[in-house]
Amino acid sequence: MESTRRRKKSWAEPFKIKVVEPLRITTRKYREQCMKEADYNTFLLKSEDVYLDLLTDSGTSAMSDNQWAGMMMGDESYAGSKNFYNLVDAIGRYYGYKYVVPTHQGRGAEHILSQIMIKPGDVVPGNMYFTTTRLHQQLAGGTFVDVIIDEAHDPTNKSPFKGNLDLAKLQYWIDKAGAAKIPYISFEGNVNMAGGQPVSMDNFRRVYGLCRQYGIKVMLDATRLVENCYFIKTREPGYRERSIAEILREVCSYSDGATMSAKKDSLVNIGGWLAVNDKELFEKARHMVVIYEGLHTYGGLAGRDMEAMARGIAESVQYDYIRSRVGQVEYLGNLLIKENIPIVRPVGGHAVFLDARSFLPHLPQDQFPAQALTAQLYEESGVRAMERGIVSAGRNPETGEHNRPKLELVRLTIPRRVYTQAHMDVTAETVCEVWQRRSSIKGLRMVYEPEYLRFFQARFEKIG
Ligand code: F0G
Numbered sequence: 269m270e271s272t273r274r275r276k277k278s279w280a281e282p283f284k285i286k287v288v289e290p291l292r293i294t295t296r297k298y299r300e301q302c303m304k305e306a307d308y309n310t311f312l313l314k315s316e317d318v319y320l321d322l323l324t325d326s327g328t329s330a331m332s333d334n335q336w337a338g339m340m341m342g343d344e345s346y347a348g349s350k351n352f353y354n355l356v357d358a359i360g361r362y363y364g365y366k367y368v369v370p371t372h373q374g375r376g377a378e379h380i381l382s383q384i385m386i387k388p389g390d391v392v393p394g395n396m397y398f399t400t401t402r403l404h405q406q407l408a409g410g411t412f413v414d415v416i417i418d419e420a421h422d423p424t425n426k427s428p429f430k431g432n433l434d435l436a437k438l439q440y441w442i443d444k445a446g447a448a449k450i451p452y453i454s455f456e457g458n459v460n461m462a463g464g465q466p467v468s469m470d471n472f473r474r475v476y477g478l479c480r481q482y483g484i485k486v487m488l489d490a491t492r493l494v495e496n497c498y499f500i501k502t503r504e505p506g507y508r509e510r511s512i513a514e515i516l517r518e519v520c521s522y523s524d525g526a527t528m529s530a531k532k533d534s535l536v537n538i539g540g541w542l543a544v545n546d547k548e549l550f551e552k553a554r555h556m557v558v559i560y561e562g563l564h565t566y567g568g569l570a571g572r573d574m575e576a577m578a579r580g581i582a583e584s585v586q587y588d589y590i591r592s593r594v595g596q597v598e599y600l601g602n603l604l605i606k607e608n609i610p611i612v613r614p615v616g617g618h619a620v621f622l623d624a625r626s627f628l629p630h631l632p633q634d635q636f637p638a639q640a641l642t643a644q645l646y647e648e649s650g651v652r653a654m655e656r657g658i659v660s661a662g663r664n665p666e667t668g669e670h671n672r673p674k675l676e677l678v679r680l681t682i683p684r685r686v687y688t689q690a691h692m693d694v695t696a697e698t699v700c701e702v703w704q705r706r707s708s709i710k711g712l713r714m715v716y717e718p719e720y721l722r723f724f725q726a727r728f729e730k731i732g
């Protein structure tokens with residue numbers, strides 16, 4: 269339900285702080301040493317050495333008192349926990365799906381979905397890849413093909429719905445591969461790798477319409493779908509008066525199911541799910557979850573985790589909350605725009621993405637400019653960001669070559685309900701300091717490369 273009071277221009281947080289967690293400020297010399305020991309990969313830093321942790325918005329949210337109270341109501345029975353039923357109810361009410369399989373997090377759901385739906389030789393079109401999603405599709409024998417609109421690859425393009433799927437590209441793959449070879453469309457809301465860019469309701473509707481003609485299923489990645497709904501409400505004609513909850517239900521009505529990393533939108537530290545409307549598919553997923561995650565009524569989670577998730581879902585669609593969440597990200601983005609720092613436009617829903625190609629034009633992509641920039645930000649003031657460029661993109665499994673994404677980005681990801689406006693100011697100051705001395709920044713060389721999802725554990729050294 270939305271509050272009816274007159275709306276102020278400010279997006280001030282609709283909550284106050286009850287518990288605080290101290291932050292540690294360190295010296296530059298210490299941080300340089302830490303970054304060197306972490307081999308210039310911010311995933312390998314110890315969090316106690318980080319001042320502002322903008323590595324990810326995944327599992328880093330602050331839970332509400334209501335969620336913490338729910339944790340005390342955990343029913344830790346092995347089978348049939350009441351929290352599972354509360355979760356199923358919440359997903360049914362807010363997302364509208366019939367059948368739910370809980371998983372420990374999003375990739376657990378992606379694994380099950382890929383294994384039960386993809387056959388070797390299949391093609392899975394989607395609106396830009398996500399690292400774990402694509403890998404599970406590949407491990408199941410499928411090939412992911414990117415059918416996002418071209419605008420998504422241009423950080424300066426200000427279109428309001430840069431997450432949209434290009435129907436002509438989709439038609440091309442349907443004609444080329446044949447509908448029988450396309451088990452489903454992998455359709456992500458508020459596309460992470462494109463910079464947190466939304467899909468319009470019109471696009472959700474059209475993609476579903478096209479897929480129905482061919483009997484192809486549409487599976488959403490609902491990880492940041494609530495944030496997507498906020499953009500539909502504020503940017504798409506006809507939705508201003510609709511509640512976030514109503515918009516969410518409509519979006520999901522144009523799909524056959526979804527995978528979810530509840531660690532984002534749903535304001536919990538762990539959890540995920542796979543939901544479908546098809547009974548047969550559900551039975552397959554239920555068989556699979558017991559092998560890899562746990563019984564079908566807990567899927568790798570404690571009862572208390574499912575309760576926190578059920579309550580978090582209800583909180584996530586509150587308009588005042590989602591407005592302040594996206595408003596805070598926009599606030600940081602606007603500070604950087606004012607300083608002419610190149611960022612992905614429009615500002616995304618969960619993060620501000622620095623355009624490392626424009627930031628460090630003297631570094632070729634083979635010297636990992638975005639990775640180098642994350643190291644500089646950390647050394648400057650202890651702000652931890654994440655690379656979303658050539659390192660994240662990995663290699664083509666057939667040719668073994670680096671995938672070379674057009675977007676070479678650094679993600680300043682904002683955890684939900686965690687940091688204040690002053691923290692955003694400090695972050696902007698940090699980026700400005702590094703911007704001032706950008707021409708002296710050196711590239712990196714990769715000295716250790718894991719086979720899968722290399723960005724998590726790759727090691728680098730400074731060139732020169
Ligand atoms: N889909 C999207 C769009 C994601 O952003 C993530 C995770 C997943 C699926 C996988 O979910 O982590 O719960 O297994 N994104 C995190 C991030 C890791 O930092 O962007 P998970």
